[in-house]
Amino acid sequence: MTEKIxxxxxxxxxxxxTTDRSSIRLCRDGRNYVCPKCCHEHCRxxxxxxxxxxxxxxxxxxxxxxxxxxxxxxxxxxxxAGVFIYHLHQENFDRGMIATFGNSFRIEQSFTSTESYLHSxxxxxxxxxxxxxxxxxxxxxxxxNEFWRSGQRNRPxxxxxxxxxQDNESYKYKNNPAGIGRYVAQRFNHEPxxxxxLIGVGEGQQIDKRALASIGDNGGFPVITIAAFxxxxxxxxxxxxxxxxxxxxxxxxVGNLSWEExxxxxxxxxxxxxxxxxxxxxxxxxxxxx
Numbered sequence: 657m658t659e660k661i662x663x664x665x666x667x668x669x670x671x672x673x674t675t676d677r678s679s680i681r682l683c684r685d686g687r688n689y690v691c692p693k694c695c696h697e698h699c700r701x702x703x704x705x706x707x708x709x710x711x712x713x714x715x716x717x718x719x720x721x722x723x724x725x726x727x728x729x730x731x732x733x734x735x736x737a738g739v740f741i742y743h744l745h746q747e748n749f750d751r752g753m754i755a756t757f758g759n760s761f762r763i764e765q766s767f768t769s770t771e772s773y774l775h776s777x778x779x780x781x782x783x784x785x786x787x788x789x790x791x792x793x794x795x796x797x798x799x800x801n802e803f804w805r806s807g808q809r810n811r812p813x814x815x816x817x818x819x820x821x822q823d824n825e826s827y828k829y830k831n832n833p834a835g836i837g838r839y840v841a842q843r844f845n846h847e848p849x850x851x852x853x854l855i856g857v858g859e860g861q862q863i864d865k866r867a868l869a870s871i872g873d874n875g876g877f878p879v880i881t882i883a884a885f886x887x888x889x890x891x892x893x894x895x896x897x898x899x900x901x902x903x904x905x906x907x908x909x910v911g912n913l914s915w916e917e918x919x920x921x922x923x924x925x926x927x928x929x930x931x932x933x934x935x936x937x938x939x940x941x942x943x944x945x946x
Contacts, residue, residue: 729857730785730941732885733818734778737933740816740892741778743915744900744922745771753802753932756781757795758788758939759825767806767930787939790821793829793836793871799934800844807930812849814899814931818888820857821940822864833867837874845877851899852877855891859883885945893918903927 683690737754745752747769754764754777765777796817803813823829829836844850854871856863856879865881872879880891896918903925 727885727945728785728942729820729885729945730782730935730937732888732945733935733941734782736885736889736892737816737818737935738775738778739889739915740896741771741774743919744896745774746923746928747771749928751808751928751930753806753930754778754781755795755799755802755932755934756937757791757798757934758786758937759791761791761795761798762937763802766802767932781935781937785937785939785942788937789825790819790823790936790938790940791825792817792819792821792823792936793826793833795826795934796836796871797828797839799932800840803844803930803932812851812899812903812927812929813844813847814850814929815844815852815934816892816895816932817852817854817934818857819855819863819936820885820943821862821936821938822867833864833870834874837871840871840875840877845875851895851902853895854879855888856881857883857885857888896922899929900925903929 680689680691683694741752744750749769751767751769752765752771752774753767754774756762756764764781765773768774799815799817803815807813823833826832829839840852844852852875854868854877856865856868858881863881868879868881882888882891893913893915896915897913900918900922904921
């Protein structure tokens with residue numbers, strides 16, 4: 657959304673609907689006043705990632721029965737990625753890419769500076785999950801190769817990988833997490849301006865924490881494991897803060913950590929970035945995310 661604030665007591669909302677004043681409330685973005693039509697007729701289609709994140713928190717709470725329940729893992733993943741893009745992407749400045757992996761690696765949206773294309777790609781992922789396996793390790797190599805094919809070397813690269821399971825479909829790096837870790841070290845993390853992150857979500861036998869740790873140890877980059885998908889947005893917020901402050905090049909004190917504060921730090925750097933999400937689309941991502 658562009659910056660467009662209505663006072664809320666005028667009976668006119670963000671999208672220009674004339675409605676009862678009691679139906680107009682402050683959007684989750686903290687900036688714009690919206691009504692039910694804004695959320696359900698506009699935001700859910702134009703900003704599906706933001707809409708998924710809002711729904712996962714029980715927002716909006718009107719009209720009755722409109723909020724989605726039983727959020728799947730993929731809903732949380734897409735929602736968190738959408739919130740990251742909404743707050744951090746700078747149109748005609750940054751470039752983003754959306755890629756996924758199941759039985760194969762797939763680019764859902766190649767590098768683009770157009771934010772709406774990225775949100776549309778996330779919406780397609782949300783609606784296309786099938787019963788696929790998990791080709792994690794080989795897909796990490798694939799997405800790094802795409803950076804080298806299409807990324808701009810005069811800007812920093814940021815790669816965020818999300819998975820909920822154990823690799824069971826890779827061929828080149830079958831049972832070899834250390835090998836793909838070394839590849840990340842040699843082909844991506846060797847540049848101080850590049851930032852790779854691997855996030856494993858789940859507990860117990862759901863994820864192979866030892867294998868993920870081996871990737872990080874051999875790649876020299878952070879591997880983050882969290883218990884459940886609702887925590888993913890907070891992880892992305894922390895990643896955004898870490899990367900943004902490093903690009904500014906000086907220590908910045910942050911009060912209450914929020915997307916608005918991090919977005920302001922990001923704007924201070926005036927350094928464009930190429931970033932990518934590599935999202936697990938295996939069959940288990942349709943499971944409940946709570």
